[in-house]
Amino acid sequence: MLDLHHPQANRTDTAQMQRVRGRAHVVMGAGGLKDLHQSGSAKAMMPKVHSHVPEVVFLNTSGGLTAGDRLDYRLEVEAGGQLIGTTQTAERAYASVAQGANAEVSVALVAGEGATLEWLPQETILFERSRLSRHTKAEIAGDARFLFVESLVLGRAAMGEVIESLHLMDRRDIRRAGRLEFMEPLEIDAGLLAARDHPATLNGARAIATVGLFDQGAEGMADLVKQITQEGVTAGVSGWNGKLVIRAMAADGYPLRRYVAQVLIKIRQADLPRVWQV
Template identity: 80%
Template sequence: MLDTPHASDAARLQRVRGRAHVVMGARGLKDLYQQGSAKAMLPKVHSAVPEVVFLNTSGGLTAGDRLDYRLEVEANGALIGTTQTAERAYASVAGGADAEVSVSLHAGAGARLDWLPQETILFETARLTRRTTAEIAGDAHFLFSEMVVLGRAAMGETIETLHLSDRREIHRAGRLEFIEPLEIDAGLLALRDNPALLSGARAIATVGLFAPGAEALADLVKPIQHENVSAGVSGWNGKLVIRAMAPDGYPLRRYVAQVLKTIRQADLPRVWQM
């Protein structure tokens, strides 16, 4: 679509603008707001824990798009957040602005929040800046996973140029507990086979659990293995962090799914198709 309000203006491509916010209390939904291409669905589930499924109706992200997701569970509540499908960051014109995604997560005292989006697939010349921030109470239980796929192996895609800035911050009881800044550009991709960088992988993931006693689960997660997946597991001071990489998105997805099932002792959200 073109936006040309005045004949003298240069043609400008339409851009995505979307906001979806959900607040869940201990007794159920307290607030739901959605605007533009961002939608939040609450499907019927068999579990006692409700699920929120975020959806970007534009079908993907390109230069200049903006999405804002916010998920909050109040004291003693429980909530699972996910996405309806893989998010896709498509090609951007040279010199174009980044697509921007903001994810804000909040868990009150005694609450449980699982943020389990499906993978983000990046295409050649994509530009994406994403910021995920979690604010959790000292005794809250917070689990997250993030997967990034640099092109689809089954489609013969090899990514040579893109820009990804993906930053995660977790604050527990007002104190910074975890920060993970990830930057991928053409320079790093040129060295993708370096064992200190991607080591030839095109799919990477981080899973983190922040809860009292989380470190004790490390011994359950370490034995999990999948062919072609390399992973490291660390547990300390109420934190469990797993980082994994694979030559394609499918084996990584299977590994992450098994890790999440082991940590949660429950099935994944229904929208996850394995």
């Protein structure tokens, strides 16, 4: 394609930057793949695996997110099926140049009767002045098993990055048989970052993670998970009414990643997806 010079191209008040649009949807039945859609920068790959449980690896080919970008992922496993969803690498949210605009990510997860769905994306790295709004919604049947992890890293410690200003709106809703089982809204902005050392906020951490298991008897794994330790990581484990929730924080992304990997391996009694590097 030939790009021609536009007389307004150098004017920052009128220049329109190209924005990312991506949509990737996968539906898996008990007998195999039933539907696959991918468009824009969102891709869904199904690598060969040694396990009998198929894996879907989502990829954002734009390399990161900034203001005005939109990604839409959907992962559905029908009755009796099993499916693992993950991401090819860490997602990155870069500085926003558009005042007040956000990058937007929507994740829809569906598990049918007797199905097992695991949503195991790798971490999201937030850079200075990034703006990200993400909403993850899971709809699971009454007897479905659902496992998820979400990890956030505020800048790269190895590069000496200290994040002073960003805006994150991150929300997770999980419904079982139409009933709200779990809701977790999280907002991080410059005000919270200014108080990051307070025990009621981040307590000095720059990496945080939540792991959740929703399954009959999930609370019974709490004592096993409490035995997992990792130097530099502080974690809390709660189990109740078919739910197991682990929250962890660390001063850097690497020890947190190692801890999360141990937790997932213990819960799953299986290795992590092959794209994970620990």
